[in-house]
Amino acid sequence: MLETPALLAHAADLDLIIRHVLAGLGHGIHAGRERGAGVEFSEYRAYAPGDEWRRVDWKLLARADRYYVREAERDSHVAVWLWLDATASMAEPSRQVAGLDKLWYARTILACLAAIAQRQGDAFGLVVCTGGRTEFTPAARGPRQLQRVLAQLSRVSATGDMPDAASLKSSLHFARAPSLVFAASDFLDWPSPLSEALLRLRRMRHDVRLLALRTQAEVDGSFKIGTGYRDPEQGDGLHRLDAAGREAYRTALAAHFAGVATDCRRHDIQLYQACIEQPLSLALRGWLQLAGARAR
Amino acid sequence: MMFSTQALWWLALPVLLLPVWWHRQKRQRIKAEPLATARFLPAAPPQQLRVWRWEEVILLVLRCLLLVALIAWLAGVFMPWRGDTILVDPALAASESATAGPALRRESNFVSRTQQRNLDSRLRGGPAIRNDSFGANLMASTVDAASAAAGSAENNGVAWAEQQIVSAGFKDAQRLPLPADVLPWLQAHEHEWRPGARLLIVAAALPMPAEFPRLAHAVDIRLRPAAAMRPAGTTPGAVDTASTHHVALATTPERAPAWRALFSAFDAAGDCGQRYVLDEAPSAKTELIVWDAPGMPPPSWRAPLWWVSSNFAAPELATAKQVTIDGIALRIADSARGRIWASSVWPSADADAARALYETWQALSRLPVRYPAPELSMPAWRTAPLAMPDAPPAAWLAYALLILFALERLLTHARRR
Numbered sequence: 020m021l022e023t024p025a026l027l028a029h030a031a032d033l034d035l036i037i038r039h040v041l042a043g044l045g046h047g048i049h050a051g052r053e054r055g056a057g058v059e060f061s062e063y064r065a066y067a068p069g070d071e072w073r074r075v076d077w078k079l080l081a082r083a084d085r086y087y088v089r090e091a092e093r094d095s096h097v098a099v100w101l102w103l104d105a106t107a108s109m110a111e112p113s114r115q116v117a118g119l120d121k122l123w124y125a126r127t128i129l130a131c132l133a134a135i136a137q138r139q140g141d142a143f144g145l146v147v148c149t150g151g152r153t154e155f156t157p158a159a160r161g162p163r164q165l166q167r168v169l170a171q172l173s174r175v176s177a178t179g180d181m182p183d184a185a186s187l188k189s190s191l192h193f194a195r196a197p198s199l200v201f202a203a204s205d206f207l208d209w210p211s212p213l214s215e216a217l218l219r220l221r222r223m224r225h226d227v228r229l230l231a232l233r234t235q236a237e238v239d240g241s242f243k244i245g246t247g248y249r250d251p252e253q254g255d256g257l258h259r260l261d262a263a264g265r266e267a268y269r270t271a272l273a274a275h276f277a278g279v280a281t282d283c284r285r286h287d288i289q290l291y292q293a294c295i296e297q298p299l300s301l302a303l304r305g306w307l308q309l310a311g312a313r314a315r
Numbered sequence: 316m317m318f319s320t321q322a323l324w325w326l327a328l329p330v331l332l333l334p335v336w337w338h339r340q341k342r343q344r345i346k347a348e349p350l351a352t353a354r355f356l357p358a359a360p361p362q363q364l365r366v367w368r369w370e371e372v373i374l375l376v377l378r379c380l381l382l383v384a385l386i387a388w389l390a391g392v393f394m395p396w397r398g399d400t401i402l403v404d405p406a407l408a409a410s411e412s413a414t415a416g417p418a419l420r421r422e423s424n425f426v427s428r429t430q431q432r433n434l435d436s437r438l439r440g441g442p443a444i445r446n447d448s449f450g451a452n453l454m455a456s457t458v459d460a461a462s463a464a465a466g467s468a469e470n471n472g473v474a475w476a477e478q479q480i481v482s483a484g485f486k487d488a489q490r491l492p493l494p495a496d497v498l499p500w501l502q503a504h505e506h507e508w509r510p511g512a513r514l515l516i517v518a519a520a521l522p523m524p525a526e527f528p529r530l531a532h533a534v535d536i537r538l539r540p541a542a543a544m545r546p547a548g549t550t551p552g553a554v555d556t557a558s559t560h561h562v563a564l565a566t567t568p569e570r571a572p573a574w575r576a577l578f579s580a581f582d583a584a585g586d587c588g589q590r591y592v593l594d595e596a597p598s599a600k601t602e603l604i605v606w607d608a609p610g611m612p613p614p615s616w617r618a619p620l621w622w623v624s625s626n627f628a629a630p631e632l633a634t635a636k637q638v639t640i641d642g643i644a645l646r647i648a649d650s651a652r653g654r655i656w657a658s659s660v661w662p663s664a665d666a667d668a669a670r671a672l673y674e675t676w677q678a679l680s681r682l683p684v685r686y687p688a689p690e691l692s693m694p695a696w697r698t699a700p701l702a703m704p705d706a707p708p709a710a711w712l713a714y715a716l717l718i719l720f721a722l723e724r725l726l727t728h729a730r731r732r
Contacts, residue, residue, distance in 0.1 A: 111351035237352045247359055248350035257347055258356035271355040
């Protein structure tokens, strides 16, 4: 069930997909729940020299004649921000798998991240850039926040352009405390208002991790020859692919993403490139492990 | 060769430009698909973007045909299919038999001038009659029965008609039964005949129209001569039962002979074709009640017309005005019994008064006689038939319209797939 990207792409329920994708992932890559002083009881632990006396459970001492210390789950202070690019270029469909497009892939992978964050007890919020404006869902934790974010993600459609640099810059105040920023986009425009905003976030010492999505046809340049193509975001006329132009196209695209990668490396931003035809869980794992590798 | 009965509809032909315009739209020769990485592809030259071209030529032809068929249907396009035609009066064939059929009587409710003269001379032997119109009035219902009374083998209608057809050179022409009102009918149906077709009307008699219509085809009208219509052996006594009129006579014994003499004079009037039967009491067939007796008639007596003496005490007569028609002083009133004529002068004593009474009666109670048309050859006045707004559209065009519409729908649907 739901083995192939095509089958996954036809499942409309984000919740179901998340459960399937995260089936082998457990509670995330890293242990997010730290134990210590907190509100919610977690477990008892034997007293060790150095523990605070006020954390010793005196009733248990009276019953058991041993020292036990109450452990509670400590809330994480790291907020996770999910950044979805839903401009018109994200509607690019896979030319091999019917019903699969970049927006669907980005949306689903961000939904999985939201689920992981919720399981780890982290606060998470959502930023969607679509139709020339930015839609915020403030960061919060808990299952209801997950439902809110999933509903927001399901509602998004790929239209319009990226908001301009000024409005993006003015809306960056959301992340005052250090946070994790997961941004999924195609990054075909670089530099762009989006890239500037992300670099700015990085300079504000947030942990910024990018997912650049491409289709296999884009990577190979395996479009139909002779057909006219137009850019969904830039109305600069018609483009056409001929046999000689394919290699030039591949070179230009590779150069573009090499530039993006160089820029990211210079600013210490993690960039993970994925094809939307590859399995979702692999891409998710790869993206998360990339960040983990740096942490080690 | 095609004609149109409502030619103004052809002015709608410029509608054909619409589908032509639709199918000759400027289209993008290269269909552009959205592609996110299109900016990394070489740009296509812009002059190839939009060009004039024909799209879906078969569909365009179908749509144009559909519109043309629709306009033609509205314009009443037809193909004339009739050639030379003989219109034969069915009464001619009917006159072959010994008894007159009702069809003949219907068709020949009029007499020719020669018949009129014959009847006049016959009448002069009876009461003193000076006015020709008396005879004309009389002839209204007398001729048909008499003319149809007998036919001999040598001058029957069919043989005469064949002879006329051969002499007019219509040997192989199509034959149609003569319609009731032939000249207006021809006017309405003249688009059915091909240009140059000739028509021959062979009839016992035709009613004279106020004006002969100007037809698009040459029409030859051949009428059977009156002598043939009226064989010599016919006697005034040979009267059909249909021309018998029932009169209820209620009078005093001393006035009864005068009334009987009056009605026997009516018997001899005209061509002697009418017979007046005097009864004691009215029946269902009674046309006239003569009440010349004292007192009132039984209330059950009914008739279309009453002749009563002036002392008849009907309430309707009290308010009736005195009128004088043809020298007869009458008071006329409508009552539940029927129309009442009251006068003090009848039964008429002399022939003039009797004739005046008869003429008045016939004039007021019978429809005017249609004047017979003469034999005539009408040339073709026009080369094309007139526009007839009421002519029904051709059925084959409607079928063509339906088929074209179905084809257009099918093709449009198939193209969308």
